[in-house]
Amino acid sequence: MQSGKKYKFFAKKSDINLRLDRFLASQLSYYSRSFLQKIINNGLVHVNSRIAKASYKVQVEDLIEVEIPPPEPSSIEPEDIPLNIVYEDSHLLVLNKPAGLVVHPGAGVRQGTLVNALMHHCQNLSGVGGKMRPGIVHRLDKNTSGLLVVAKDDRTHVALQEQFSEKTAYREYKAIVWWLPKDEA
Template identity: 50%
Template sequence: MEIKVEVGGQRLDKAVADLTALSRSLANEQIKNGQILVNGQPKKAKYTVQAGDVIYYHLPEPELVEYVAEDLPLEIVYQDRDVAVVNKPQGMVVHPSAGHTSGTLVNALLYHIKDLSGINGVLRPGIVHRIDKDTSGLLMVAKNDEAHLALAKELKEKKSLRKYWAIVHGNLPKDRGMIEAPIGRSEKDRKKQAVTAKGKPAVTRFQVLERFLEYTLVELQLETGRTHQIRVHMAYIGHPVAGDEVYGPRKTLKGHGQFLHAKTLGFSHPTTGEALEFSVDVPEIFEETLERLRNT
C-alpha cells in the first residue's frame, strides 16, 4: 500500500499512524523491520516527512475475531426475560474487534446470559449502547430483538437516563451548566473525536458534586450519545477528565485510565413500560483517589 504526504513536518511513525489504518506502535514495528519505505528508501521513525513524499507500508491481514463464551467475572445488576443491566469493569472492551479478540463484555455475556438479541449480528449480540474500555459502569443489554428495538428507540429519542461521575482537571467556574457543541471526527487526528462544525449535535449537562484543590468531582448527564462525548466536551471547556490519555494532559491522577464512571442508568422496560433506574458505586481506585483528594 502507498500514500502521498500532502503536508510535511511530522515524524514518520506519527505520520503513518495519522494517514493510514496502522497504529503508531505497529508503524514503529514495520519501520524497524524495513516494511515502511519513503520514496523507496528505508527511514528511521524520527525522519521528518516532507510534502510529496510517497510512503509505502504493509497492511497486515485482519485478525480472526472469535465470539466465544468466556467465564469472566461479571456483575449482573438486574435481569429478566427481556433485558439485563450489567456493571462493566474498567479496562474491559465492550465487544471483540481486531486487537481485542477475547476478554470482552460480549464474551462474558455469552457465558452468563442465555439469550441475547441478534439485531447487531454476531458482532455485538445484545449490545444496545457502549461505553469506552477504560470507563466503568452500567450498560443495558437486550435479550431479544423486540426489547432491543424498544431500548434503541428510547435512546434515540433521548428518553433514557444516563448519569456519569467524573473527576476532572481544574475548578469549574459554575456549579452546574450545559455543554452544547457538535462532535465529529477530528480533522487533525482521525483517531480522535472533536468539537467541529461538521459534527453531530451533542449535549452534556453537568453538576459539581465536590471541589478539590486542582480537581473537581462532577456528575454529567448525557442527552445525546456521541463517541467519547463526555471526554471531548470536558476537554473542550478546559476541564478534561483526569487520567484521559487521549484528550487530557500527561500530568494527571494515577489510575487505570480516565476517572469516568457510568453511575446511573434509567429506562422504560421494553415490555411492561415500567420505569427502571439503577445505580452502582464507583470502582475502588476511583473512591480511593477521591479520599486522597479530600485529604490533600
C-alpha cells in the first residue's frame, strides 16, 4: 500500500487574498480542485498550525501544511482482458485501444473496461487524485480506437497530465467518414 504525502508552503506576496483551495490548486496542480477541497474539509490542511477552511484568504508568510492521505484501494475488479500493448516500461505504457471498449467503469458499465484490464495487468499504479487506479491521463470514447498513454507512477502521471493540459503532447486524429456531409453541414 502506498503511503500518504505531506507538503509545506509559505505564502508569498503574490498569493495574498487567494482562497486556500485556489492557492493549493496552483501549487498542487496534479490534484483536482474538488479533491483538494475534500482534504481541506476533512481537516488535513493547516494554516499556521490551525485547521483551515477552503474559503480562507491566504496571507503573506502563512505556513500552509497539507497531508494527502494514501490512495484508497480501488473497488474496480481486475479482469484478464487482453491488451494490445505497443510500448511498456516501468513508468508508463502505451496501448492500442480497440473501438467498442469503454475506458472507465461508470453508470451501467462496471466490467469489461480498459481500467478493469489495467488493474489486472499493472502491479504499481499511479495514485494521483486519491484513488488507486491506472494513471489514465486522457481517454478515447467507446467507439474510438487509438493509442492511449497510461502512467504507472505518480511522477509520470503528473508529467503527462501537465503535457496534456498545456497541449504540449503531440496528438494526431484521423477519421473515417462513411458518407458525404450535406453542403450546409
